[in-house]
Amino acid sequence: MRAAEPEWAATTVRRARAELCRLIEPGDLLGAVTISALGAEAAHRLLVSGREPAEHEQQRVGEAAEAAGLSRGQRRLAEGLQRWRTRLLQLTRSEQMLNALHRIGGGVLVPEDACWPEQLQDLGAAQPLCLWFRTVPGAQDPYARMLRGLPQPGRSLAVVGAREATDYGSRIAWESARELAGHAVTVVSGGAYGIDAAAHRGALSATEGAPTIAVLAGGVDRFYPAGNASLLNSIAEQGLILSEMAPGSSPTKSRFLQRNRLIAALAAATVVVEARWRSGALSTANHALSIGRPVGAVPGSVYSASSAGCHRLLRETPAQLVTDAADAVQLVLEQSTAAGTQGISAQSEQPSLPMIGQPETCAAESVQPVDGLNDLERRVYDALPARRFTTSGKLSEVAGIPVPQVLTSLTRLRRKSLAREENGEWGRARRNMDG
Amino acid sequence: MRAAEPEWAATTVRRARAELCRLIEPGDLLGAVTISALGAEAAHRLLVSGREPAEHEQQRVGEAAEAAGLSRGQRRLAEGLQRWRTRLLQLTRSEQMLNALHRIGGGVLVPEDACWPEQLQDLGAAQPLCLWFRTVPGAQDPYARMLRGLPQPGRSLAVVGAREATDYGSRIAWESARELAGHAVTVVSGGAYGIDAAAHRGALSATEGAPTIAVLAGGVDRFYPAGNASLLNSIAEQGLILSEMAPGSSPTKSRFLQRNRLIAALAAATVVVEARWRSGALSTANHALSIGRPVGAVPGSVYSASSAGCHRLLRETPAQLVTDAADAVQLVLEQSTAAGTQGISAQSEQPSLPMIGQPETCAAESVQPVDGLNDLERRVYDALPARRFTTSGKLSEVAGIPVPQVLTSLTRLRRKSLAREENGEWGRARRNMDG
Numbered sequence: 001m002r003a004a005e006p007e008w009a010a011t012t013v014r015r016a017r018a019e020l021c022r023l024i025e026p027g028d029l030l031g032a033v034t035i036s037a038l039g040a041e042a043a044h045r046l047l048v049s050g051r052e053p054a055e056h057e058q059q060r061v062g063e064a065a066e067a068a069g070l071s072r073g074q075r076r077l078a079e080g081l082q083r084w085r086t087r088l089l090q091l092t093r094s095e096q097m098l099n100a101l102h103r104i105g106g107g108v109l110v111p112e113d114a115c116w117p118e119q120l121q122d123l124g125a126a127q128p129l130c131l132w133f134r135t136v137p138g139a140q141d142p143y144a145r146m147l148r149g150l151p152q153p154g155r156s157l158a159v160v161g162a163r164e165a166t167d168y169g170s171r172i173a174w175e176s177a178r179e180l181a182g183h184a185v186t187v188v189s190g191g192a193y194g195i196d197a198a199a200h201r202g203a204l205s206a207t208e209g210a211p212t213i214a215v216l217a218g219g220v221d222r223f224y225p226a227g228n229a230s231l232l233n234s235i236a237e238q239g240l241i242l243s244e245m246a247p248g249s250s251p252t253k254s255r256f257l258q259r260n261r262l263i264a265a266l267a268a269a270t271v272v273v274e275a276r277w278r279s280g281a282l283s284t285a286n287h288a289l290s291i292g293r294p295v296g297a298v299p300g301s302v303y304s305a306s307s308a309g310c311h312r313l314l315r316e317t318p319a320q321l322v323t324d325a326a327d328a329v330q331l332v333l334e335q336s337t338a339a340g341t342q343g344i345s346a347q348s349e350q351p352s353l354p355m356i357g358q359p360e361t362c363a364a365e366s367v368q369p370v371d372g373l374n375d376l377e378r379r380v381y382d383a384l385p386a387r388r389f390t391t392s393g394k395l396s397e398v399a400g401i402p403v404p405q406v407l408t409s410l411t412r413l414r415r416k417s418l419a420r421e422e423n424g425e426w427g428r429a430r431r432n433m434d435g
Numbered sequence: 436m437r438a439a440e441p442e443w444a445a446t447t448v449r450r451a452r453a454e455l456c457r458l459i460e461p462g463d464l465l466g467a468v469t470i471s472a473l474g475a476e477a478a479h480r481l482l483v484s485g486r487e488p489a490e491h492e493q494q495r496v497g498e499a500a501e502a503a504g505l506s507r508g509q510r511r512l513a514e515g516l517q518r519w520r521t522r523l524l525q526l527t528r529s530e531q532m533l534n535a536l537h538r539i540g541g542g543v544l545v546p547e548d549a550c551w552p553e554q555l556q557d558l559g560a561a562q563p564l565c566l567w568f569r570t571v572p573g574a575q576d577p578y579a580r581m582l583r584g585l586p587q588p589g590r591s592l593a594v595v596g597a598r599e600a601t602d603y604g605s606r607i608a609w610e611s612a613r614e615l616a617g618h619a620v621t622v623v624s625g626g627a628y629g630i631d632a633a634a635h636r637g638a639l640s641a642t643e644g645a646p647t648i649a650v651l652a653g654g655v656d657r658f659y660p661a662g663n664a665s666l667l668n669s670i671a672e673q674g675l676i677l678s679e680m681a682p683g684s685s686p687t688k689s690r691f692l693q694r695n696r697l698i699a700a701l702a703a704a705t706v707v708v709e710a711r712w713r714s715g716a717l718s719t720a721n722h723a724l725s726i727g728r729p730v731g732a733v734p735g736s737v738y739s740a741s742s743a744g745c746h747r748l749l750r751e752t753p754a755q756l757v758t759d760a761a762d763a764v765q766l767v768l769e770q771s772t773a774a775g776t777q778g779i780s781a782q783s784e785q786p787s788l789p790m791i792g793q794p795e796t797c798a799a800e801s802v803q804p805v806d807g808l809n810d811l812e813r814r815v816y817d818a819l820p821a822r823r824f825t826t827s828g829k830l831s832e833v834a835g836i837p838v839p840q841v842l843t844s845l846t847r848l849r850r851k852s853l854a855r856e857e858n859g860e861w862g863r864a865r866r867n868m869d870g
Contacts, residue, residue, distance in 0.1 A: 172737060299734030299746060302607060302758040311734060314749065314756045321749045321756075323737040 014130075016044035017110045018094035021129040022246045023047060023084040025379065025400050026258035029070055029125045030061075030080040036125075037064035040110070047084055048091075053077045068125040086396045086403075097247050101132070105139035105236065106220055106247075107146065108132050115147055122291040123265050128244035134220035136237050149211045149240030151186035151266070154336035156213075157328055158188045158267035158288070160260075160281045161195025161274040166306050169274030170198040172298055176271070177202030179325035181209030185332060188213045188267045190259065191232055191241075193225060195273045195281070204234055211239035215266065217259040218251030219243060242266075252382035254375070257283055264288035269331035271296040271322050275309025282309050289317060294331040296322035373413075376401060380409040381418055381428070389425035449565075451479035452545045453529035456564040457681045458482060458519040460814065460835050461693035464505055464560045465496075465515040471560075472499035475545070482519055483526075488512045503560040521831045521838075532682050536567070540574035540671065541655055541682075542581065543567050550582055557726040558700050563679035569655035571672050584646045584675030586621035586701070589771035591648075592763055593623045593702035593723070595695075595716045596630025596709040601741050604709030605633040607733055611706070612637030614760035616644030620767060623648045623702045625694065626667055626676075628660060630708045630716070639669055646674035650701065652694040653686030654678060677701075687817035689810070692718055699723035704766035706731040706757050710744025717744050724752060729766040731757035808848075811836060815844040816853055816863070824860035 017040045024031030035043045037060045046053060053061075058077045065075040101107060109116055109131040120127050135145040159177050161169055177187045177199040187203040189196040191214035203212035214235045218224050220243045223232040235241060244262060245255060260280065264270050264287035272295070275281040285295045297319045300307030313319040322328050373381060383399040384390075392410065396403045410426055413419035420429045452475045459466030470478045472495045481488060488496075493512050500510040536542060544551055544566040555562050570580040594612050596604055608630045612622045616638035624631040626649035638647035649670045653659050655678045658667040670676055679697060680690060695715065699705050699722035707730070710716040720730045732754045735742030748754040757763050808816060818834040819825075827845065831838045845861055848854035855864045 168736065168738075298737060299742075299749070299756075300737075301603065301735060302733060303603075307734075308758075311756055311758050314734070315762075321734075321746055323743075323746050327750075 011112070013040050013112050014108060014110050015094040016040040017130040018097060018108050018246065019091060020044055020047070021244065022091055022249075023087050023400065024129065026128065026244055026255060027126070027375070028080075028083070028400075029068065030065060030074055030077070031084060032125050032127065032129065033065045033068050033070065034061050034077060034080060035129060037061045040112075040129075047081065048088065050085065050088075053081060070125075082402045083400060083405075087400050090397055092246075092248065101134070101221065101247055102142065104137045104221065105135040105142045105145065106133055106241075107142050109146070115150065117150060117266060118153075119268070120262075120265050122293075123261060126261060128262060130244065132220045132243050132246065134236050134241040146240060149213065151188070151210070151213070152184065154268050155184055155210070155332065156186040156188055156267045157332050158263045158270040158284060159195070159199035159273060159328075160189055160263060160270065160284045161199075161272055162276055162279055162281060162306050162309070163192050163194035163196075164276070164306065165194035165198065165274050166300075166304060168300060168304070169195055169298070169306055173198035173273045174202035174205075176273075176325040176328055177212070178206045178209070180328060181206035181212065183325075183329060184210045185329065186210040186213060186239075188215065188263055190214065190263055190284075191216055191224075191228055191235070193228065197228055197231055199273070200231060200235055200239075204238055213240045213242060213266065215259055215262050216241060216243040216251065217245070217255040219245050219247040219249040221247040222250075224251050252379075254378050254382055256280060260284040261287040264293060265291060267293070268335040269294040269296065269328070271298065271328050271331065272310055272313060272319075273298045274300065274304075274306040275313070276305055277308040277312060279309045282313065285313055285317070285319060289319075294334050295319040296328060296331050298322050373416075373418075376405055377409045377412055380406055381413055384413075384419055384426060384428045386428045389422055389427040391425055395426060446547070448475050448547050449543060449545050450529040451475040452565040453532060453543050453681065454526060455479055455482065456679065457526055457684075458522050458835065459564065461563065461679055461690060462561070462810070463515075463518070463835075464503065465500060465509055465512070466519060467560050467562065467564065468500045468503050468505065469496050469512060469515060470564060472496045475547075475564075482516065483523065485520065485523075488516060505560075517837050518835060522835050525832050527681075527683065536569070536656065536682055537577065539572045539656065540570040540577045540580065541568055542577050544581070550585065552585060552701060553588075554703070555697070555700050557728075558696060561696060563697060565679065567655045567678045567681065569671050569676040581675060584648065586623070586645070586648070587619065589703050590619055590645070590767065591621040591623055591702045592767050593698045593705040593719060594630070594634035594708060594763075595624055595698060595705065595719045596634075596707055597711055597714050597716060597741055597744070598627050598629035598631075599711070599741065600629035600633065600709050601735075601739060603735060603739070604630055604733070604741055608633035608708045609637035609640075611708075611760040611763055612647070613641045613644070615763060616641035616647065618760075618764060619645045620764065621645040621648060621674075621702075623650065623698055625649065625698060625719075626651055626659075626663055626670070628663065632663055632666055634708070635666060635670055635674075639673055648675045648677060648701065650694055650698050651676060651678040651686065652680070652690040654680050654682040654684040656682040657685075659686050687814075689813050689817055691715060695719040696722040699728060700726060702728070703770040704729040704731065704763070706733065706763050706766065707745055707748060707754075708733045709735065709739075709741040710748075711740055712743040712747060714744045717748065720748055720752070720754060724754075729769050730754040731763060731766050733757050808851075808853075811840055812844045812847055815841055816848055819848075819854055819861060819863045821863045824857055824862040826860055830861060 061077045062075050133146045135142050139145050157180055159173055173195045180187055181203040187199050189199045200212050212235055214232060220241050223229040260283045264284050270285055270288040272281045272285050288295045297310040297313040299321055314321055379399045383395050392403055392406050396406045410419050417429050419426055496512045497510050568581045570577050574580050592615055594608055612634040615622055622634050622638040624634045635647050647670055649667060655676050658664040695718045699719050705720055705723040707716045707720050723730045732745040732748040734756055749756055814834045818830050827838055827841050831841045845854050852864050854861055
C-alpha cells in the first residue's frame, strides 16, 4: 500500500469485503448472513476456493439465516455459493480496485472500522458489506477527508423526492437543505435530478455548513446521472460520495431500490419533499419507517401530481407533516432523543408498521412493466441489454445468478413480453420505457 | 296560530324556549342546565316571575350543574337568574317573533320535537336551547320545507375555512361541495365570505344534490354578511338557514365562536379547506374533535399563509389529510360507522384530545385585542357600540349581564384601552380593528 494510506486501510478483512461485494448483490441477505456467521475472510476463502461448504459451515450459516428471518428456501448455502461464484471470473482484485480509486480520492470502509457509521446497524442483516467512498481527486489523505464528510451522530437528514420536481418542490428542497446545513445537519440524498439535486445544491450553498452526502446506486467511480456530474464533483470536493457497489458497477433498478435503504439508514430522519403517487422516494420513506426512523412529508397543492405521494404518506403512514427546515430539524431531534434504542432487524421486525405499497423502481415514477417480477426476474431483466443481445452465460455473470435460473427467468420474462431471443441470444423486448 | 302551522308548532314548550333563548346567551351553560333540570316551561315561569328560586330548585339545578362539570362559581342559580333577567324588559313575545318569522318562511325547532337533529345531543350541556330556521318567504308549510333541508342521518359534512380564501382554496371548496352534494351529502357551513361561500355555491350548483345548510351567528331574519345576501337567499330557497339566536339578534364575536360548535355538531365530520395560523375555522375543528367527530384538513403550499392553519391541524391534532371529495366522504363514512356510540359531554369529557390554541374570534384571522379577555369582558366588549356611546344600563340589557358586573368589565376594558367613557356613556376605544 502507498504511504498515504494508513495501516488500518490495508487489512485483509477490507480486501475480503471489497471483493465479496462484487460477488454478492445488495439485498442478497444469505450473502450478508454468511459473512457475519463465518467472518468476512473465511467467507471470502470459501467462495474463491470453489469447494463444497463443510457440514459445520452449512449449519452455522443455516442457524444465522433462520435467526435473521430468512425463509427455508433462502437459507441454502450451496445455492448461495453457486450464485455468488458466477461472477468469480470477472472479479477484479481488491488491490487493483483500491489503487484505481485512490487516484480519485476514494477508498472503502468496512463494518470492522471504528468509524463505520453505527446507524447502519439498524439494517440488521441488510447492512451493506462495505461502503465505497469518493472525495477530491488527488487528495493526500482520502480517509481523513472521508471522516470529515461523515455526519455527526444524530445530525443528518435525508432529503429526497421526485426526479420530475416542480419549481415549488425544488425551492423547498434547496431552502431547507441550505438551512439544515447551516445548522450542522448533514443532508443525505441520492444525487438524482430534481429534488435530490436541489437538496444537495442547497446544502452546498450554505457558508460553513455541514457537508452533504450523495449515496449512489452504482460505483463511485462513475457519476450517474451524467447530467449531474458537475454537481457530484462539487459534492465529492465539499462533502462525500458513498456507495455499497464496487467501482465499475452500473446503477440498475434493483440497486436503486437497495440504495434507498442506505439513504434511510444513514440519516437520522427522512423527509420526502415531492413524490408522485408511485415514486422511488416512497421506498426510501418505507425503509426509514421499517427501521423506526421518523419520516416527514412536505404538503403541496392537491392538484399537483408531484405532491400526491407526499399526501399519500401523510394519510397512510405515521409520516409527519413538514413545512420548513425547523420542522425537519424537529424530526432529527426526535430520533436523537430516541437514540440508544436497540437496532431493529429490517427483515423480521415491525411487520405491522403501515407502509405504502410494494418497493418500486426508483428510476420509474409510474407503473412499470417490471412491477410484479420476483427478485431473480428483476435482476435478470436489469441485466438485459436494451438495444443489443447477449448470451445467457454473460447474463449470469452480470446478474450474479447461475445459468439455469437465468434461463428460467428469461423464459418467464419472454412470456411477459419483457425479453426476446434471437439466435440464442437475449435482449429486452422493445417497449416504450426508460430502462 | 295560523292554519298553515301544524299543531305541534304551537306548544307551550316551544314558546318557552323561544323566549328563553333571548334571555340566555349561547355558552351560558348554567342556563342550559337550569332548563334541562327544571324543564323549559318551569324555567321560563321562574325567570319571568322575578321571584327568588326555591330551595328545591336551587338544589336540582346545582346537582345537574355539578354533573355537567360546571365549576362551583358557575353553578349559582341566583346569579344566573339575575344575569338572564337583565334582558326581560326587552323581551319580544314568542308569538310575535314566530309570526314575523313565518312571513319569511321561518320557524323554530326545539329539542322536544321528533325531528330535532339528534346529533346535537353530542354537545351535552352545550346543546342549543332551540334552532331557528328560515326557508322560502311565503312558503305554505315552512316546517315541511325545513324537514327537507335537514341532512339525512350521518350524511352531512361541514366545509369551512378562512374568509380570506385564495383561488386555490375556493376552487377546492366549490368542487368538493358540488361533488358531495351530488352524493346526497349535505354541506354545512357558516355563510361567510371566502371558503364558506364557495362551499355553499358548489353545493347549490349540483343538479339534484343534497341541500346545503348555512348556520348563522345572528338571527335568521337578517342576512350577514350583507354581501352574501343573494347567496343566503338561494340557500334559504334550496336548502336551509339555521341559527340558535332569536330573530333580531346581532352576530357578535362570541356568538360566532358559539355558532362554530353548531356547525361541528350538525355535521358528521368537518373539513377545513383553508385557514390561517389563527383562524375561526380552527375553532370549528376543535369543537368537532372535542365531541369525537372526524376532522379533515386540506394541504396546500407551505408558502401560503392561508394553508398554515390546515398544516397546523395536521401536525398538532388527529385531523386527517383530505385532498378531494372522496377523502371527505371517507371521513363521513367513518363517523357513520362509529354511530351509535354515546354522546360525549362537550364540557367535561376528553380533555386530553390535542386541540389548537384557545378558541378565537371567528371574525378575526389575526391576533385580536380581545384575546385574553374573560367571558364577561368579551360579551361587554361585543355589546359596546363602535361609533357611538351608550349607557351601562343599555349595555347590561344587550350583553345580558347585570349592571354591576358590566361596570367592572368596562373598567377593565378601559384599562386595556378597549373601551372609553364620555359623559357617563361608553363606547369602544378607537383602534384599527374590524369589529
